[in-house]
Amino acid sequence: MEDWAEIRRLHRAERMAIKAICRRLGVSRNTVRKAVASHEPPRYQRAAKGSFVDAVEPQIRALLAEFPDMPTTVIMERVGWTRGKTVFADRVQQLRPLFRRPDPAQRTEYLPGELAQCDLWFPPADVPLGFGQVGRPPVLVMVSGYSRWLSAVMIPSRQSPDLLAGHWTLISGWGRVPKALVWDNESGVGQWRAGRIDRCGCGSQRCCQPRRSPRPTSGVRVHWGRSGGSARAYGHLG
Template sequence: MIKLDDWAEIRHLHSTGKHSKREIARLVGVSRGTVDRALAVDRSPTYQREPTGSSFDAFAGQLRVLLAATPTMPAATAAERVGWSGSPSLFRAKIAELRPEYAVPDPADRLVHPPGFQIQCDLWFPHEDLPLGHDQVAAPPVLVMTSTFSGFIQARMLPSRTTPDLLGGMWSLLQEAEAVPARLTWDNETGIGRGKLTEPAAAFAGTLGTQIKLLKARDPESKGMVERMNRFFRSRFMSGRAFTSPDDFNQQLAGWLPIANNRLSRSRRGRPGDLVRIDRAAMRGLPPMAPEVMFRNSVRLPRDYYVRAFSNDYSVDPAMIGRVVDVAASLERVTVHHDGVLIAEHRRKWARQLTVTDPAHVLRAAELRAQFQAQRARRPAVSAVVEMASLARYDELFSVDIDAAPTVLAVAS
């Protein structure tokens, strides 16, 4: 076979018109026949080997039957069914060639993201635990929201993935943006809805005048931007950092996000921090009334004057014992009201199964207990009165007449 360099040199010398074929053969060091073959073809010479078959051919018929019945059968399962004992990589390559003949393709369209239309939302869980206080550690969820047009990132760590915390996290980030997109995209997150929005999430979307779009299962392409941001956080933000608390995590995250949003996006031909102005100009403003995003519960205050919110017990003014109180919990505070009057307020704890006590409530309970005991001591002694039944009542019931003095009868001797 002629070498590629010789083929190129032969065609170059012939194109000049100054050399004969015999002279070209002498200059290149090849035969006259090689010069003729080089000039006869216009494409560069390539080595082509005649197919000689493969050890896979003996199993192709059985595999076609299996793929016709189950197009998505894994290659390892198919190899086990037909008794393949050769190279696994060869078998996978051959299966990949046959599978398109039986499996219906699932095409993914290219999406166009106009300004102000969509923000993709997702939860990211740090791969390392951080201290929550009270000797507890965990990896709380981080709500990540990415604008599809500008690529602008917003994020905040949340105490839990419950519905009130998810809605509260979205509302806090939308307040920072001072704008609401036409659509918020979520996957099947339980706190938002699985197939159907939860009632609080539907009310949240209605108050904002936006749509919360729930994606189908196993459809990562529809929110690939925010998925890539999760990997970006792990490699660029978490690396080499240490955190003392969730508040410290959020502070460091807030300081790093402007740097992340200043990166150059080649596909958008700009920086997210600059493009977000165009993005938010196309969004609607915040609603005049804030949506309901807090945890709320009404309970009659028990004798131990504690109420529960997110697995923790918080003390209340014991003067409200026996009365119905309203418990509300945001991302930062837990408040208790009675008839619209604030009677208790605590900073929300991230740790679980805690008893949070206000010292003022303990002192107030001691005062009320002393008053109760003093009031009980001043009560007059009550003597027990036992009613005595009259036996004459039984004589009246049975019509028995008994004289007061017995009659003496004389006995004859």
């Protein structure tokens, strides 16, 4: 450390050349160059040693691969661990997430006004339609992704004009317009094939609003995806 400080003093303060510093201090050129280039004095760093757990890590991995939730104490017994518990538990904690299966019911969260999920529900029994006629017309269901507020309206058919009229009826009842309406590949709205929109019942990807809107916006964008929120609402409608 003393040589490092003296080398830098001679080089920076006295403007001494590297060769002259080598002759004066009796050190090699590489030592002088390293001291000049380094902004901190050299420190002794001990080489990292392996842990005793490294020897049994393959056994730990094999047990976690078969039983991801096996308690640490049981793993210690299975591998015959007799040393400290802390270092062993730390290694198990690092390895366990690698073998746990992903949660199939992960919850998705949305921002207020971000989207509404749409789908069609069909009554399980005939419904009186008037003038002695009965049928099972579709029910357009729309669920807010944020608040889970559910609205539904029965429409004459699943054709594009009836779907648009149903959308407008439900949106008018909300008094607000979500940024996106999410459908699950409904043919009357559009279909997603080969990574692109195959056809859209609105005439384009953007489903425009009528002139008088509950709240002026530029339009409602229609997306295609999984309408899980509206599907879970079927139990309430049935």
